Amino acid sequence: MARNPVTWLGSPTFPKAAHKALADTQLRQNLRKATGTIRGRRAAAVAEMTDWEQLRVAGEQIKDDVLARLDTLLVQLEESVTARGGVVHWARDAAEANRIVLDLCRAENATEVVKVKSMATAEIALNEALEAGGVHAIETDLAELIVQLGDDRPSHILVPAIHRNRSEIREIFQRRMGVEVSDEPADLAEAARVYLREKFLTTKVAVSGANFAVADTGSIVVLESEGNGRMCLTLPETLITVMGIEKLVPTWQDLEVFLQLLPRSSTAERMNPYTSVWTGVTPGDGPQKFHLVLIDNGRTATLKDSVGRQALRCIRCSACLNVCPVYERTGGQSYGSVYPGPIGAILTPQLVGDMHDPQAASLPYASSLCGACFEVCPVRIDIPSVLTHLRAEAVEAKGRTAESVAMAAAAWMFASASRYEKAQKAGSLARFLARDGRITSLPWPGSKWTSSRDVPAPPQESFRTWWRKNRG
Amino acid sequence: MASAREEILQRIRDARVPAAPPVVRGYLTEGPGGVELFAERVADYRAVVHVVSNVPEALERLVGKRIVAPTGVPEEWLVDGVTWLREPLSIEELDGADGVLTGCAVAIADTGTIVLDGGEAQGRRALTLLPDYHLCVVRADQIAGSVPEALARMEPTRPLTFISGPSATSDIELNRVEGVHGPRTLEVLIVT
Numbered sequence: 001m002a003r004n005p006v007t008w009l010g011s012p013t014f015p016k017a018a019h020k021a022l023a024d025t026q027l028r029q030n031l032r033k034a035t036g037t038i039r040g041r042r043a044a045a046v047a048e049m050t051d052w053e054q055l056r057v058a059g060e061q062i063k064d065d066v067l068a069r070l071d072t073l074l075v076q077l078e079e080s081v082t083a084r085g086g087v088v089h090w091a092r093d094a095a096e097a098n099r100i101v102l103d104l105c106r107a108e109n110a111t112e113v114v115k116v117k118s119m120a121t122a123e124i125a126l127n128e129a130l131e132a133g134g135v136h137a138i139e140t141d142l143a144e145l146i147v148q149l150g151d152d153r154p155s156h157i158l159v160p161a162i163h164r165n166r167s168e169i170r171e172i173f174q175r176r177m178g179v180e181v182s183d184e185p186a187d188l189a190e191a192a193r194v195y196l197r198e199k200f201l202t203t204k205v206a207v208s209g210a211n212f213a214v215a216d217t218g219s220i221v222v223l224e225s226e227g228n229g230r231m232c233l234t235l236p237e238t239l240i241t242v243m244g245i246e247k248l249v250p251t252w253q254d255l256e257v258f259l260q261l262l263p264r265s266s267t268a269e270r271m272n273p274y275t276s277v278w279t280g281v282t283p284g285d286g287p288q289k290f291h292l293v294l295i296d297n298g299r300t301a302t303l304k305d306s307v308g309r310q311a312l313r314c315i316r317c318s319a320c321l322n323v324c325p326v327y328e329r330t331g332g333q334s335y336g337s338v339y340p341g342p343i344g345a346i347l348t349p350q351l352v353g354d355m356h357d358p359q360a361a362s363l364p365y366a367s368s369l370c371g372a373c374f375e376v377c378p379v380r381i382d383i384p385s386v387l388t389h390l391r392a393e394a395v396e397a398k399g400r401t402a403e404s405v406a407m408a409a410a411a412w413m414f415a416s417a418s419r420y421e422k423a424q425k426a427g428s429l430a431r432f433l434a435r436d437g438r439i440t441s442l443p444w445p446g447s448k449w450t451s452s453r454d455v456p457a458p459p460q461e462s463f464r465t466w467w468r469k470n471r472g
Numbered sequence: 473m474a475s476a477r478e479e480i481l482q483r484i485r486d487a488r489v490p491a492a493p494p495v496v497r498g499y500l501t502e503g504p505g506g507v508e509l510f511a512e513r514v515a516d517y518r519a520v521v522h523v524v525s526n527v528p529e530a531l532e533r534l535v536g537k538r539i540v541a542p543t544g545v546p547e548e549w550l551v552d553g554v555t556w557l558r559e560p561l562s563i564e565e566l567d568g569a570d571g572v573l574t575g576c577a578v579a580i581a582d583t584g585t586i587v588l589d590g591g592e593a594q595g596r597r598a599l600t601l602l603p604d605y606h607l608c609v610v611r612a613d614q615i616a617g618s619v620p621e622a623l624a625r626m627e628p629t630r631p632l633t634f635i636s637g638p639s640a641t642s643d644i645e646l647n648r649v650e651g652v653h654g655p656r657t658l659e660v661l662i663v664t
């Protein structure tokens with residue numbers, strides 16, 4: 001079987017990559033600034049809602065229902081999309097999905113396509129596959145464009161160029177667009193507008209992802225900010241949407257939950273600037289050819305795992321990244337995948353589906369298990385529990401060694417809050433904490449990167465309480 | 473060999489995911505609503521908001537401009553002194569317009585959102601996308617209190633566009649900057 005491109009070929013294991021990233025002070029500064037801003041704003045946007053917890057519970061339950069009835073709902077979606085003039089394709093893995101999209105582009109004689117940011121197409125490495133087939137994909141989302149023009153890799157789900165500050169972006173734009181521009185965000189945005197305008201007006205094929213697909217109506221939903229999504233979804237003649245099979249909601253009404261949860265969790269707004277909804281083809285309005293490509297690529301294998309399958313509830317808001325102390329210090333690229341941070345640590349290894357892969361198997365250790373990710377997750381994914389569960393699987397795959405015993409013991413201890421607090425009170429955690437007021441070592445493989453961290457250690461309180469206070 | 477479709481569906485069945493309990497919808501379904509809240513929330517996005525009682529009078533601001541008017545706009549909106557651009561319009565003509573005047577299908581007070589569905593006085597989606605200025609007329613009775621109330625009023629199979637403020641990006645250091653690809657100026661007239 002071909003390797004799953006969800007992880008980047010040749011990526012080092014997490015501890016190794018993190019160690020390198022920790023030495024990059026510019027990266028850490030950029031990240032601290034960006035995630036610090038968004039954390040505060042998200043908290044304010046959520047505090048405005050008196051029914052936030054009820055929305056989270058409903059979000060969790062709707063998604064669990066989707067996973068329980070996935071076969072029926074997918075068939076229903078296929079029927080509704082087909083009835084409205086769309087064509088549905090199914091792909092077992094990345095290679096199959098890429099082939100389908102390439103063939104569709106060729107059928108339209110397209111040598112260029114415009115793209116609206118999509119995690120699914122990044123996961124399957126669609127751009128590279130299209131390029132190899134002679135079709136150039138133009139990323140139109142500002143952050144994706146920064147990554148593409150900088151020959152870089154993404155580091156965040158929502159803002160793939162979060163590791164770049166304004167002066168770095170200015171440098172990339174000047175070099176690649178050949179224009180003079182200041183480092184004012186408004187000027188940088190204007191430069192992108194001018195650069196892409198012509199492409200939007202002339203390109204015949206667009207490729208998008210989907211935030212949600214409504215099974216009973218066949219409606220596809222894309223949330224965005226800039227209007228590049230609307231351009232791609234409206235102006236071309238052909239639209240190809242690539243979507244993971246778990247992105248469903250059963251009914252139109254269910255969107256009322258997610259359209260409240262997602263914007264506040266991701267960009268900390270009451271509502272994102274633009275949300276587009278379309279159902280098949282509408283005569284006289286928008287693309288007259290619509291293809292929906294449903295991809296599995298490791299999802300059905302993930303579905304089999306009773307603990308791990310909750311990762312499929314994820315709506316890719318990125319709130320868990322923004323609160324994660326490990327992510328903030330190591331940056332997204334250390335995870336070696338388009339899915340970084342806490343969600344990446346549980347989703348990527350499951351999509352890869354091979355705990356003998358050392359890089360994938362190292363990801364569940366990319367966490368201090370502080371629990372902040374679970375607290376902010378709008379669909380209540382218990383990320384710490386899944387991490388612990390996957391750590392056990394990693395140990396199982398490698399066999400029992402002295403190292404694996406230590407890891408398993410740590411995982412067992414971290415698995416329950418009460419066990420953890422008890423162990424900590426009893427002093428058995430003391431060896432992970434420093435004497436000079438810094439945390440200097442964590443159980444392997446954390447130990448490989450804690451040496452470069454400069455975290456003031458918690459004095460009299462538990463690690464969890466301390467993190468919570470310090471995360472704001 | 474089984475088709476990809478059959479194989480994926482079979483893999484899902486083989487995963488034997490147990491049935492989920494019924495969804496508990498304990499969240500609020502109604503919001504306080506009202507013109508005032510809606511106006512305040514729209515303004516929070518740095519859109520320009522006016523509460524007016526007479527639309528033609530308020531449209532004097534368009535005089536001297538080339539403005540797209542979709543099919544179905546009331547005759548009285550087409551005030552003198554404005555060059556009205558009517559369908560059919562090419563992409564180039566839309567791109568060259570100074571702005572577009574539309575009505576809307578629904579609005580949401582809670583989130584300061586207007587929703588277009590391609591119906592009367594709204595036109596196809598490109599009309600409100602290419603011109604750099606969008607003037608949207610919202611009747612007070614079109615304002616729903618909450619997201620759930622608004623979704624219940626929509627026809628899901630129509631092409632829908634939810635608009636909350638002018639085009640923006642948070643991609644540079646996670647700060648919102650107004651004005652990228654969509655209209656950079658959004659002006660809303662609330663008619664009471």
Ligand code: SF4
Nearest residue numbers: 314315317318320377
């Ligand atoms: S796991 Fe939860 S918090 Fe993280 S991106 Fe997914 S939905 Fe958001």
